[in-house]
Amino acid sequence: MMSEKRRIDFCTTCRKETPYTLEKQTIVKNIKDKDYTFTLTTAVCDECGSFMSPPGLIDKNVQEMDTQYRTYENIVSVHDIKRLMAIYKMGQGPLSLALGFGEVTITRYLSGQIPSKEYSDIIRNALISPRFMKKMLYENRDKITPAAYNKAIKAAEELEDLFAVSDKILGVIYCLFEQLTEITPLMLQKLLYFVQGISYANHNTPIFPEDCQAWTHGPVYPEIYTLFKQFRYNPIEDPRFVIFEGTDDKLTVQERHIVELVANTFGEYTGKPLERITHQEAPWQDARKGYGDGIPSNELISKQSIRDYYLEKEILYDFSSPEGIKKYIEEMCH
Structure with missing residues (x-):
């Protein structure tokens, strides 16, 4: 394990404030009957070697697992979704409807819910292909406002020039x-x-x-x-x-x-x-x-x-x- 950074927090084994070292640890976790290997950050007491739980570490581990799981399964990230919204100047609801999802689907994904592989592929295709995004917009134009549709179509047409x-x-x-x-x-x-x-x-x-x-x-x-x-x-x-x-x-x-x-x-x-x-x-x-x-x-x-x-x-x-x-x-x- 590789030492990264030192901090001080309460060690439940030593029963006092002690310095600790952040280290990387590999764990195997079973998700939906499939084993995944994750590399997570751990805090180890410098005095007794016990694992500690300083503030923010659990949240960091959740984020690390989320990022690595999405990479394993080739699932889009929250960053990818925000990029798509920025490219086409669309809010969460209009983008959900334009892609053929329920109106709150993108909102749930931005809150941390992991998309299905099917929906992830739709988002990824919209991100990398203006032509695909135009197709989705045409198919779902009746579900979004004319203003949102026109703005997104214009952005898609301009981006198509990139592929020339x-x-x-x-x-x-x-x-x-x-x-x-x-x-x-x-x-x-x-x-x-x-x-x-x-x-x-x-x-x-x-x-x-x-x-x-x-x-x-x-x-x-x-x-x-x-x-x-x-x-x-x-x-x-x-x-x-x-x-x-x-x-x-x-x-x-x-x-x-x-x-x-x-x-x-x-x-x-x-x-x-x-x-x-x-x-x-x-x-x-x-x-x-x-x-x-x-x-x-x-x-x-x-x-x-x-x-x-x-x-x-x-x-x-x-x-x-x-x-x-x-x-x-x-x-x-x-």
Whole structure:
């Protein structure tokens, strides 16, 4: 057992206040004729070795068992249900009815009742698939108010656009959100471009298949622009985008490393400095040939041009290290 933290409470064996150590203990519990192994937190008296029951420990054990049981049985969590409510801007009752449940079902689940596997699968499918959620909304539209229906349908239709792009680019976006506290649409566009460039420099391959275009303000991935254009120059913040959670599982360890490398270097700058760097690079400049300053264009920046440029710069800079990338950034910014 692994020691974690020390506290003081009353030991019923020692009959006095004693220090205790929190440890992990494995137990086997039979639920519905099936054995489950749970790892629970226990409190052990440092003086006599007896188990103790400090305040909050029983509640903690209940929560630990609940979480582990749901994992064993692949049952959605309370967090998953709250995410679904946030994504579709629906209250407990309307969401219950929209999914074909009784009106208080979601309320019971939020209070701790564990869903059946059938209902859990419906909730999970609604969480990961806007198309499935639209289907449920259509089937149960007469059970909810027009306002709730219209709001949820609009959110589902907007989220469907997410699935027009690759899992890889969604994974990169989520990984960037995870690494950085604040990202504007302009900053995101440039970071995606640098992720491709640094991937080419280190592994001679792109991470995601999408192509970017040479817009006035630098490289832009049009599909991603559409997803986030509503935020304009503001940081991207919207509860619907919790649907990105877990998409970084689509990235390999090598790919995640590249994204983290970019986040820890280029990610230290806002959108405008990053834009100025791309304006000095051959891929954007070559694609913009013949266009005057400020003249819109949607010319393709080929992956080949990004590859050639970053492989050439890799000879001068070490793009496998933060130091090499930061040296490149500093020289491009001056």
